Each structure stands twice: as C-alpha cells, then as structure tokens.
Amino acid sequence: MGGSVMKPPVSRLAPVQWIRQNLFSTWYNTLLTLAVGWLLVTSVVPVFDWLIFGATFSGDGPGDCVGKGACWLFINQRLNFFIYGFYPDAEQWRVDIMFALLALSFVPQFIDRFPGRTWFGLFGLTGLPLCGYILIPGGWFGLEPVDSSKWGGLMLTLVIAYVGIIASLPIGVLLALGRRSEMPIIRGLCIVFIEVWRAVPLITVLFMASVMLPLFLPEGMNFEKLLRALIGITLWQSAYMAEVIRGGLQAIPRGQYEAASALGLGYWRRMGLVILPQALKLVIPGIVNTFIALFKDTTLVLIIGLFDVLGAVQSTVTDPAWQNVATEGYVFVAFCFWVFCFGISRYSQNLERKLDTGHKT
C-alpha cells in the first residue's frame, strides 16, 4: 500500500506525562491534588474497611459479628427471606427458574456477537411473562398453588416491576396514539385518562387499590391485593409512558406520515411500520427513565402490606437478636436496586447504539 494513508493524530499521553500536565503543573495545582488525594484516602479507606476488610461474612449467629466492620452474616442468614419472602422452600425452584430465564433473556443483549440474541430478547418480552404466570402462582399442571400473600422479597419486587414495565408500554403506546387521534371521543377519553392518573401520587393509587376498591366492588368479586396493586401500578405507569411516547410521536416530521399515507398504508400499518419504530427509538432515554423510576417506586407497595425486598429487609433489621444491622440491610437493598437499574440503563444504551442508522430526519 502507498505511504500516503494518513492516520488521525494520536492525542494520548503517557501516564506520567498526563499526571504531570494535569495534576502537578503549578504549585497550587500540586497543593490541590495533594489535598484532594488526602480527602479521598481518609474517606475511602474507612468505607472499604467497613465494607470488606473489617466485615464478617460467615458464622453461625449474631454472636459472630464482633469486628468493627459490616455484619454481612446477617444478610447471609436472611438471604432466603430477602429473595423469596414467605414463598415455601420446597417450591422455590420455580422462582429460581424464573431468575434463570430472566438472565437468559437479557444477558445475551450485552454481548454483541451472541447468536440470535434478538430472539432471547423477544422471549423476555413474551414467553417470560407467560412462564411467570404459570410457574410463580402455580395451580397449573399439578404445581402447588402459592398464594400471592406469601410472595415477597426481591422476587416480588421483580414481579411488580416487570409486570408494570411490560404492560405499561403497549397501553402507553395506545394512549399516546389516542391522544393524537382525530376522533374527538377517543382523544377526549385518552386525555382524561392520562391527566387523571398522572396527577395522582402512586401512594394514593395503591391505597385506593387496596383499601377503597373492595368497598365499591360487589360482594364476592374480591380479587387479590397484589393483582389490584399491579393493575393500579400499570395504569398509573401507562399514563406516564403515554406522555413520553407522545413526545416521540410529535418529533416525527409530518413528511413521514405523508409518505406513508401516500404509499397506501392504512392507519395501523402507518403507525406500526413507520412512525412508532422511529418515535420509540427517539424516546428510549425517556422510556428508560420512567422504567427506572417505576422500578424504585415499587418499594411503595410496603404501605399496603406487601413485602418487597425493602419491606423484607426493613421487617428484619429491627430483630433484637441482631444489633445495629440496619445499615447493612439498607446497603444491601441499595445494591440490589442499583444492579437492576444500572442493568436497565446499560441495556438501553446498547439498544440505542444498535438502532442508530446514522441519520435524523
């Protein structure tokens, strides 16, 4: 090959050079660097001391937590409760299968070269909820029924968040389309629905679902508390979702609608094939934002007596046998939420990158 191929200039500096240029270029920069370094050391070292080096990880009971550090032994011993709630031990394999399927659906999404990963993702959106519907409550195919009042912990958190996320997206899409419809009745209904649900705090929705709804329902038509909460959360979340998606619909230029119409595509094809794919792609960050918010809002089910992972932890940190394990408990909860929310966020970035076709019209 000819020698005329030009490489872009390399702007990376050697580490030593970089340090000298950025951290120690003048006497006051040096001073600042040293001061910040000292602050970091004095604050980070104790944190790690507490988290890891001085922490107790295993043992038989509260008596073994003697070190200055965290008592992870507490989490360790209560892990079963934090993950499954009161779900019977003998049936927990059903939940484990669901965890495995969840991982199977979404872990491949982070590996670019994974063969057929789109199918795994599609399974996650369709097959997975179906499996959950059969496996977790049981009562089918000889599976022992497990009443939803026994569900709890991380598993309950995931059930609520997953149902909320999966169900609110399609409902949100329909509401958003409805709000932009040319038919006044449909538009009016969608506006009322969205504005009413969006204006109500989730706590109120949950209270209404668990306390007030049974008062209005006819005798004998009382369905489970969890189901009521799920419906409430889904509808509430759909209202938010609808507005996010409407933002995307509005950002699509009129020319796209016109080109699709001019080709003879009817309303649903126009929306499904041309407008929505573009609009949804545009608002992925907004959608993910609402998903993450919902994921954390699931903790509110605590107030209607459902024990999600936060509720499960909270109910045990006050156990007199263990002293001062509240911090450990809450750090554990924070970590659980962080893992999933960070996962959702990374996944969405992945998706955005994959869907980028290099042009905005």
Added chain:
Amino acid sequence: MAEHNSATNAADIPSAAQHDAPDIIQVEGMHKWYGEFHVLRDLNLSVRRGERIVICGPSGSGKSTFIRCINRLEEHQQGKIIVDGVELTDDVRQIDSVRREVGMVFQHFNLFPHLTVLENCCLAPVWVRKVPRKEAEQTAMEYLERVKIPDQAHKYPGQLSGGQQQRVAIARALCMKPKIMLFDEPTSALDPEMIKEVLDVMIELAGSGMTMLCVTHEMGFAKTVADRVIFMDGGEIVEQGPPKAFFSNPREPRTQKFLEQILQH
C-alpha cells in the same frame, strides 16, 4: 431556474396520451379552504392516461395543495375529484384504493430513515399489495437499477446524497406499480449537480408512458417531456397549453410576467 440540457429532447419522447380511453383524473369545480383562506378556487382538469403535465406558478399559488388533493393528503371541500374511476370522499377504503394507484415524490424525499433503501422500497408492496417478500425485493432491485443505484440497496437513507435519496424515493413509489405519479418540486431541495441525475430518471420515466403530474420550476424539463403545461396563480388555473405555445406566446399577462421572471433568472 437553470435549464438543464439533457440527452433527450422533445422529439425523442412522443406523447403517450391516450385519446380514446376515459380520463384517468377528473377534477370538477374543486374548491379548498384553509380555515377562512380560499386556497384553491374552482379548479377543473382532465388528465388522459399517459399524459404528462407540468404545473408551475409563483410560490404560494396552491400548486402543492392541488396535487396533494389528488391523493387526498389534503381534502377538498367542494367539487369532485375522480381518480381512475374512484371518487375521493371521506370513505377511507376509497382513499386507500386511490393511494395504491397514485405514487408521490416529495420535495424533501421523506424516505423512512429507520429502514434500508431496499426495505423502503419493499414496505408498501409487501404490506399493502401483499406481494411475497422475495418477489418484492426482486422488483425493488429492478427499479433501483432503473434509477441507477442498485449498489446502495443495503444502505440507510442517511448515508446517501440528496440526489440519490430522491432517486430512491422515485423507485419506492414505482415499486407499487402506480398508474399515476405525482411530483411536488422533486428537484428544488437539491444541489445543481444532483438535479440532472433526478431529472434524467424522470425523463426516462416519462418515456415509459407513465401518467405524470409534476410541480416544478425546471422549464427545460417542461419543454422536453410535458404534453401540457399548467400555470397557477392565486389558487386558480390561469392558463394551460402545450409547452411550445405556452412558452413562446403566453396569452395572460400574469403568465407572461411569471415566465419573464423565471426564464431571465
């Protein structure tokens, strides 16, 4: 606007207009308002099968509005529009059946940016005409070859130049095998060197006997391919006639003024 020399001239493209067959487009006493604003006033037009019509006129005269009424992207409030025997009314099925037979090319291309060139071309044949995907792709490749960009089939519109995008847009419309093609200023968003490549495609299309209605300021194109030139101003058809007569001795003062401006420019 600049006139573009193309390889073809008027003598090479014999009129394909069929005089015996019934008219493919009939517009009778059509009016349209935008709110209080009377955009189109009493338009009457008959287009024969295979006829090629160029519509010109000053900005804001209602040219776009008029051709967009023909596939009901805009609705008219009075009068009749009959396209290939189907009258345009509120009936969605009739509108869709007209749109299947009428292709449209826009000033700003309006390709679907999330689909590749080939997918853009196959979308409507597959979902509207229910053509099997394989067959649709074959047809699409034929048309992409005809507009001379088969090598771009797997790119996204965002990766193409304006001229290439407009040629894809023409191919996309042709893939539906329409009976009529509408063009709304297909070259006015393009750089001069790209205008010619698009006009050449349109001239070739005109030679194939397609019924064409074309809003354009490319007077060279009008002289080369048009059977009839229509001049619109203030929402009315002011004058119409074969290009020779239209350009050499326009009757109406408004036409004369317009032509003076556009030709000396």
